[in-house]
Amino acid sequence: MSALSFQSVSKIYPARSAGASAFQALKQVSLEVQEGEFFGLLGPNGAGKTTLISILAGLSRASEGRVQVHGHDVQTDYAAARRLLGVVPQELVFDPFFTVRESLRIQSGYFGVKGNDDWIDELLDSLGLTDKANANMRQLSGGMKRRVLVAQALVHKPRVIVLDEPTAGVDVELRQTLWQFIAKLNKQGHTVLLTTHYLEEAEALCGRIAMLKRGEVVALERTSDLLKSATSQVLRMKLDGELPAALAAMARVTGRIVQLPVHNALEIENHLATIRAAGLVAEDVEIRQPDLEDVFLEVMNRKQPATGVSA
Numbered sequence: 001m002s003a004l005s006f007q008s009v010s011k012i013y014p015a016r017s018a019g020a021s022a023f024q025a026l027k028q029v030s031l032e033v034q035e036g037e038f039f040g041l042l043g044p045n046g047a048g049k050t051t052l053i054s055i056l057a058g059l060s061r062a063s064e065g066r067v068q069v070h071g072h073d074v075q076t077d078y079a080a081a082r083r084l085l086g087v088v089p090q091e092l093v094f095d096p097f098f099t100v101r102e103s104l105r106i107q108s109g110y111f112g113v114k115g116n117d118d119w120i121d122e123l124l125d126s127l128g129l130t131d132k133a134n135a136n137m138r139q140l141s142g143g144m145k146r147r148v149l150v151a152q153a154l155v156h157k158p159r160v161i162v163l164d165e166p167t168a169g170v171d172v173e174l175r176q177t178l179w180q181f182i183a184k185l186n187k188q189g190h191t192v193l194l195t196t197h198y199l200e201e202a203e204a205l206c207g208r209i210a211m212l213k214r215g216e217v218v219a220l221e222r223t224s225d226l227l228k229s230a231t232s233q234v235l236r237m238k239l240d241g242e243l244p245a246a247l248a249a250m251a252r253v254t255g256r257i258v259q260l261p262v263h264n265a266l267e268i269e270n271h272l273a274t275i276r277a278a279g280l281v282a283e284d285v286e287i288r289q290p291d292l293e294d295v296f297l298e299v300m301n302r303k304q305p306a307t308g309v310s311a
């Protein structure tokens with residue numbers, strides 16, 4: 001039995017006002033995540049990742065289809081399904097009146113877990129929160145609050161850990177602490193479902209990845225196979241000046257660093273000639289293997305059949 005099962009899940013948000021149209025955020029999404037997997041759910045802003053997680057967590061209802069956690073339906077068997085899940089939400093929602101330790105005890109209470117202090121201490125320690133155990137939630141920085149949200153999601157030792165962009169806006173140290181801890185829990189058998197815009201993290205951590213585009217699954221593969229599926233290599237260089245329009249359309253640009261997909265030697269020569277003809281000087285030119293970000297862009301830029309968005 002799968003740890004998570006999404007069967008033909010669709011979601012249509014109703015029109016908010018007369019004259020507005022309804023919006024289909026998910027279209028027939030089907031996914032199975034096996035127990036013990038570290039699974040990545042990727043997609044651009046608005047692709048439907050949070051909607052799918054909200055349905056999984058019972059915060060929103062699917063318009064069609066079925067979602068199960070270890071065989072428990074998230075609608076008809078909500079309490080059992082929810083107990084198996086630890087969800088770290090994207091939004092920093094917290095109660096400002098309690099200390100960190102109090103809020104973890106309260107959260108344990110919601111799940112009916114008593115005498116949980118040993119595990120709470122371990123969570124505080126693993127997430128670098130021991131010093132803050134008695135601090136009031138409102139005194140914490142954004143990154144510290146994010147750590148508490150992770151701890152809250154894990155108080156009942158859920159079999160399935162769901163992380164919705166857990167590293168958005170957090171520093172390098174927390175990322176490392178967080179990933180070490182989550183990887184350890186995954187090794188112990190916990191299933192992990194992760195959404196992130198940091199494709200380097202997804203590449204390093206996830207064994208399998210689904211990519212969503214406008215509510216549809218457009219790729220579902222092992223990470224290693226996705227990386228092999230890229231049809232191009234990458235021409236990388238530093239440039240001073242603006243890239244000619246013909247190349248800009250296909251380039252990944254970060255400050256002075258320009259990266260272009262290339263399929264053969266002739267294409268490399270042509271790109272460099274176009275750059276020279278524009279009066280630009282390329283420095284530190286190299287060819288590298290594609291990474292997950294290149295594959296992601298390739299998948300997202302593939303022509304898809306037109307999809308109706310209104311209902």
Ligand SMILES: Nc1ncnc2c1ncn2[C@@H]1O[C@H](COP(=O)(O)OP(=O)(O)OP(=O)(O)O)[C@@H](O)[C@H]1O
Nearest residue numbers: 013014023025043044045046047048049050051052
């Ligand atoms: N309550 C709502 N009513 C109407 N439309 C909504 C509602 N919630 C989300 N949407 C729309 O559904 C689409 C999917 O949103 P969702 O938040 O699931 O995307 P996402 O992939 O999580 O994006 P991001 O990467 O920005 O977090 C978006 O176009 C969004 O505007």
